Amino acid sequence: MIMKVVIVGAGIAGLAAAVQLHRAGWEVIVLEHAPRLRDGGYVVNFSGLGYEAADRMGILPALEGHRVVYDWITHMNASGRCARISARAQDALGGNQSYNLMRGDIERALFDALDGGVDIRYGCTVSHVEQLGDGVRAWLSDGTVERADLLIGADGLHSTVRRLVFGPEERFRHDLHYLVAVLALDTAPAGLAPRTSTSLNVEGRQVAVANVPGRGALALFSHRTTAQEAELSAGARATLPRIYGDLGWVVPELLARMPDDGSGYFDAVSQIRMERWSKGRVVLLGDAAWCVTLFAGAGSSLAVGGADLLATCLEQAGRVEDALQDWEARLRLQVVSKQKGRRSIHRLLSLLADPHGEIEVFDGEPVGLAVPAGAEAAC
Ligand SMILES: Cc1cc2nc3c(=O)[nH]c(=O)nc-3n(C[C@H](O)[C@H](O)[C@H](O)COP(=O)(O)OP(=O)(O)OC[C@H]3O[C@@H](n4cnc5c(N)ncnc54)[C@H](O)[C@@H]3O)c2cc1C
Structure with missing residues (x-):
């Protein structure tokens, strides 16, 4: 049957x-x-x-052909302190069966x-x-x-x-009290190196940009919120400029390039x-x-x-x-x-604790990264 x-x-x-x-x-x-x-x-x-x-x-094989490979993943904070994760460290974090x-x-x-x-x-x-x-x-x-x-x-x-x-x-x-929005761009904002993911982290807000050669760029906004339902019903077009409008770096450009029709992913971060x-x-x-x-x-x-x-x-x-x-x-x-979330946090912490790990943490101007001058001050 x-x-x-x-x-x-x-x-x-x-x-x-x-x-x-x-x-x-x-x-x-x-x-x-x-x-x-x-x-x-x-x-x-x-x-x-x-x-x-x-x-x-x-x-x-189909997935392999679409792999997004980053030479560097960089996290910046408002004062310009950066943590960079090299391609090798990413492999160590994810193992070889991870795309x-x-x-x-x-x-x-x-x-x-x-x-x-x-x-x-x-x-x-x-x-x-x-x-x-x-x-x-x-x-x-x-x-x-x-x-x-x-x-x-x-x-x-x-x-x-x-x-x-x-x-x-x-x-x-179970709401985690964060909202997330994704914006797809034909081209990466100027100054962001190809094959990189770069994020700015400021007071419960993160803006990350993945520059994927040949595929444009993707921007991810996530922020902590106490007004989840109101912000969701207002939509990304109204909410994102209000939440991220004071940030520098490439954020003004990303906000200016948001589509008027409100298309793109915008939702709460909630577990079921x-x-x-x-x-x-x-x-x-x-x-x-x-x-x-x-x-x-x-x-x-x-x-x-x-x-x-x-x-x-x-x-x-x-x-x-x-x-x-x-x-x-x-x-x-x-x-x-x-x-x-035990596994990933455990692995990340163990790598950070390892003096021979591939994560570089340093202060000041990030070496080899095309972060626009004055980004820290603008944040
Ligand atoms: C457009 C989109 C973008 C996303 N972007 C991200 C991201 O950037 N980062 C991230 O971590 N996760 C994202 N997610 C969620 C992520 O895809 C899921 O966490 C994960 O892939 C599990 O997928 P899923 O198929 O269970 O759910 P989903 O990927 O949410 O797929 C559900 C599907 O069901 C359809 N659907 C919903 N309601 C109905 C209905 N009543 N009748 C018929 N069809 C219905 C939706 O249109 C969708 O195609 C996104 C989901 C979508 C739909």
Whole structure:
């Protein structure tokens, strides 16, 4: 008997699940409420569980081709004190199975791996879900109704499936009281060397710019906030100049180059914590289930790794319910440890403590870095 799944969300988690379940012989329908693949987003680290899964899925060569390699990652503070991390130190931190990738490139590699074999419905979402015991029935926004053996909610931090099946978002969302915005630029601001990531850190605010030759630049703004909802509803166009308008360096240029239409990623930094990720024949995957946030740096790896493991468990178990239980038991520890952020902080601290480590920390003018003169004073 051919099994059928409806996946809500064509982000990294949803597409990864679609690839692996399609390959396992499932009939797959993917619903994406955006009119097309969303692309976009900052440079994310891709490693661990996700790297191993990508290897199994055969998408590593595609990802390898899009690697973002930095000669230097530099963090500056307002007084001009800098910490620079060399390429070698980055390798030591990440290990050799770790890539920096533009988020959209992971999404695109997964989409290409589908090879057209899946029914993706753009501009479509789910409006009602009914558990049937041996399956699930989903009412879609295009007026159709689908019966399936499994429904996967891979619809991100603000998941509709979670709200419909598990309860209101507020019950599971833990705000870290930061907002993050991403701005894509055709060209890097003048003075920023190619193949570098440079950030300015001032009083709970960070502005980082990744200069990726051939791909332009990405700017990431993140700041601590006590007015999360008001700032989100005002939008990035109104909020960012108010929060970052007093900063120097390349910040005025970045603010001036923000698109008028408010496009780009702008959201709260929030974790999702749930006791269970599945109920009956509905399972949450990726940010919808366990958003670890960009601070943990593992959202896309866990999304791909989690999707791959889910497909494996479904293939191995006789009953869908057993597969979901097994999957959760095998994954939860890794997710919780990422949410606590232990691993990365531990590694960073140990490297900083190592006198032979490759992190250079120094005061004053950063050597070999094209930071515009007067940047510190302007901050
Ligand atoms: C445009 C974009 C930019 C991002 N940029 C960054 C970044 O710069 N840094 C970072 O750390 N993380 C970023 N993220 C989050 C990051 O992609 C995730 O943490 C991680 O990849 C896990 O992915 P996910 O598939 O679980 O969730 P997401 O990547 O959030 O994907 C969810 C998908 O579901 C779709 N969707 C949402 N609601 C519905 C609905 N009701 N019906 C149908 N479809 C729905 C969304 O349009 C999206 O395509 C971004 C997400 C998006 C969508």
